[in-house]
Amino acid sequence: MLFLIGLGLGDARDITVKGLEALRSCSRVYLEEYTSVLSGGKGALESFYGKELIVADREQVEQRSEEILKDADKEDVGFLVVGDPFGATTHSDLVLRAVNAGIPYKVIHNASILNAVGCCGLQLYNFGETVSLVFWTETWRPESFFDKICKNRQMGLHTLCLLDIKVKEQSVENMMRGKKIYEPPRFMTVSQAADQLVQIIRRRREDEPGEELGVTEDTVCVGVARLGADDQEIRAATLGQLVSCDLGAPLHSLVVTGRLHPLEVEMLQVNAETSALDHLTMVDSSTYTS
Amino acid sequence: MLFLIGLGLGDARDITVKGLEALRSCSRVYLEEYTSVLSGGKGALESFYGKELIVADREQVEQRSEEILKDADKEDVGFLVVGDPFGATTHSDLVLRAVNAGIPYKVIHNASILNAVGCCGLQLYNFGETVSLVFWTETWRPESFFDKICKNRQMGLHTLCLLDIKVKEQSVENMMRGKKIYEPPRFMTVSQAADQLVQIIRRRREDEPGEELGVTEDTVCVGVARLGADDQEIRAATLGQLVSCDLGAPLHSLVVTGRLHPLEVEMLQVNAETSALDHLTMVDSSTYTS
Structure with missing residues (x-):
């Protein structure tokens, strides 16, 4: 399962309980940091979530998404987005690639600007x-x-x-x-x-x-x-x-x-x-x- | 402090970690249930939050808000809104009453439709x-x-x-x-x-x-x-x-x-x-x- 998890606005504690549970169940978790940032950045998020995060830059998401989606049909992969996954920036493209590869996905919403x-x-x-x-x-x-x-x-x-x-x-x-x-x-x-x-x-x-x-x-x-x-x-x-x-x-x-x-x-x-x-x-x- | 806490959409686990912490610190917590509902309703929320909720109907929020704001200058009072507190329905009126009564307020955002x-x-x-x-x-x-x-x-x-x-x-x-x-x-x-x-x-x-x-x-x-x-x-x-x-x-x-x-x-x-x-x-x- 590919989880698209909104982190909300503010800091690490703005994630939802559902989002945090999903994130912790994932074998790999990517952090999209090129369209928005949270105070404290990656380090603060990792220590609060208790999980190592892989920074995904625009090039990887838009051109090398197969790395992100790898094995997501067999295990849980998280993709973290500041705000809501479909907020100011839409990650439809990643979702469509998942759908076309037969990978189920789930969106966990949060506040967006x-x-x-x-x-x-x-x-x-x-x-x-x-x-x-x-x-x-x-x-x-x-x-x-x-x-x-x-x-x-x-x-x-x-x-x-x-x-x-x-x-x-x-x-x-x-x-x-x-x-x-x-x-x-x-x-x-x-x-x-x-x-x-x-x-x-x-x-x-x-x-x-x-x-x-x-x-x-x-x-x-x-x-x-x-x-x-x-x-x-x-x-x-x-x-x-x-x-x-x-x-x-x-x-x-x-x-x-x-x-x-x-x-x-x-x-x-x-x-x-x-x-x-x-x-x-x-x-x-x-x-x-x- | 008056906390306006968004519950997000979905169920009890869609509250943010920050929102849940704030809610648990409150001496009274109101649930606004007349503009939207969450699956499971009040009972499911109470059991997950571990806190008793007081249902606030439109009449109370719009005409008897002094009950909600009572002592909020001395203790923490929570006001829970499905979605975001300033989403589809704006609770500006309650905020303004708090401001005019010298009560500080804080908004904890969440996803809105x-x-x-x-x-x-x-x-x-x-x-x-x-x-x-x-x-x-x-x-x-x-x-x-x-x-x-x-x-x-x-x-x-x-x-x-x-x-x-x-x-x-x-x-x-x-x-x-x-x-x-x-x-x-x-x-x-x-x-x-x-x-x-x-x-x-x-x-x-x-x-x-x-x-x-x-x-x-x-x-x-x-x-x-x-x-x-x-x-x-x-x-x-x-x-x-x-x-x-x-x-x-x-x-x-x-x-x-x-x-x-x-x-x-x-x-x-x-x-x-x-x-x-x-x-x-x-x-x-x-x-x-x-």
Whole structure:
């Protein structure tokens, strides 16, 4: 049996009892660490689970999954994913390979950023399509997520923005020379994400003056960091204010709000910076229409 | 401290280790059972958790929350929610009352139907706004969710439909007579939900012949039942086919698909009835555009 086990968000103790039991029954356990990380990392997980973990990188999961699936028809193999196995990143591909090889599989669910973000006070069923922000390079500065956020906002919906993670990436130079030397991991911060959005806003304002933008520096946003961990941070403020915020260690996510219900405003105020609070009060009375 | 603890989906063993530890440290533990249920119910949970649970009904949570919050500034009180505390139902109201009373709170996340539904193979970031279907009465037959589904589909997005639960409801007669007699609990099935959608389609077709409908009997849908439990069911088929499906005991949810990616189609086929499989293959080549 292939067990796909969600580890949840936060730390080692966020695994479910069912997940922990399954994991301990496995003869081999892989840890997928390239789409998300938990505080403490592999060492902390191993000591709490009482089990040695094999780190599976993207290349192994996507191109050498036969190693992972080896003998999984005769014994139990665990595949651990931070969050939920079908959360922000879907591991459908691995499941399909198992199915095609006649290997039964079982999913043990857990919290994902896609539902846990609800703790900031925004109602989950008022979220539209989720978007991803990637690190821009000199030559690649995609903006399509911005239009999706605007589309969601037009319908009054909030947008969860998943922020880029670069783990075990090679520089172009090392890749071309075939050197397996990897760059240090990078995790996009709320501040960097907000800055990217503000850059898009400014460029569009210059290119199309007079055009009304769906998102501005004054749009109410929520930055979240290390959700589920003891030191989680939730910061409600305007997009412009978030450019200069420091929410600490990874992982970060950003929410761009849509139409705010009074109860949502009240919850955001619990997590608002004082300077953003007045603004939110104003939003309360001016933008909410049932 | 007020602990809001998600129980996840499935059974008692789907609680997280962190949640179980917190729960056991509490002097009183409430179980919110009016928005969702776990297999086995209160008895199974109590015996696994080793703790007596107090069932909190909607009236108590919404109108008499001071009982729940009593002394929570001095001792630990647990509030258990099936799924995630901020999942399909948000318990912001209880949190705000705690905050206003100066009571610290902590959320322990878990899987919610809003992320766990990803295991059917549809990618979560391609879901649009979530909708709710309620039991129709003779005089109240809301259809607004239908238009939201169509809007999501227009943008290529899937729609998660949460299906109505009636627990501890009084009949109008008993309510008028002030009799606290409650009707047996009712849980909407995938079949009932599909039937409701088909009724709307037929009515609109009669009212506005020639008008192209955003959802038809041939739209690919996925019925899910008891997600996370050992006997979970996932059934991919056309909406018309789902009208006559029987997915067994509650809880059920329905997904109306939008534009399907080939990898999503492959995953759906794993869970498809043979008769729906050909249709899905057709959808694969005809409706997917990147």
